[in-house]
Amino acid sequence: MNNTNPKNTSDHLANERTFLAWVRTAIAMMGFGFILVKFSIFLKEISLVSEHNRFTHTQNGHSGLTGVLLVSAAVIVLVMSYINYLRIKKQISNNSYKGNNIMLLILTAMLISLSIFLIYYLLGSL
Numbered sequence: 001m002n003n004t005n006p007k008n009t010s011d012h013l014a015n016e017r018t019f020l021a022w023v024r025t026a027i028a029m030m031g032f033g034f035i036l037v038k039f040s041i042f043l044k045e046i047s048l049v050s051e052h053n054r055f056t057h058t059q060n061g062h063s064g065l066t067g068v069l070l071v072s073a074a075v076i077v078l079v080m081s082y083i084n085y086l087r088i089k090k091q092i093s094n095n096s097y098k099g100n101n102i103m104l105l106i107l108t109a110m111l112i113s114l115s116i117f118l119i120y121y122l123l124g125s126l
Contacts, residue, residue: 011092015085022081026074033070036063062121073114080107 040063084103091097 008092008095012089015088015092018088019081019085022077022084026078026081029074029077030071033067033074035067036070037067040064040067062124066118066121069114069117073110076110077107 080103084100087100088097
């Protein structure tokens, strides 16, 4: 559906910018999760090859789980943001925009839960 109304055009562009901001957030979350997993693997490997066990890896094994949780959360954020983008695109075209409090509530609860897990993990490794 191609609507040439300038107001609708700017609304559609704003919707796309919002979607791209969510995409950047998901990419950052995936990158951070990937780094956590790879750094944990690096620490394990270096502790195995260190001469005379001068370096011991004392990690409790939650880095991998934390990284996987971050990547999984990023995938959920990406899927939900795309669904929201399509919903808003349709609403703008129909001139009937309604906010999506449920999506924001789910994403906020998911990110708060993940943050609490990360805080617990970080405090446990001090």
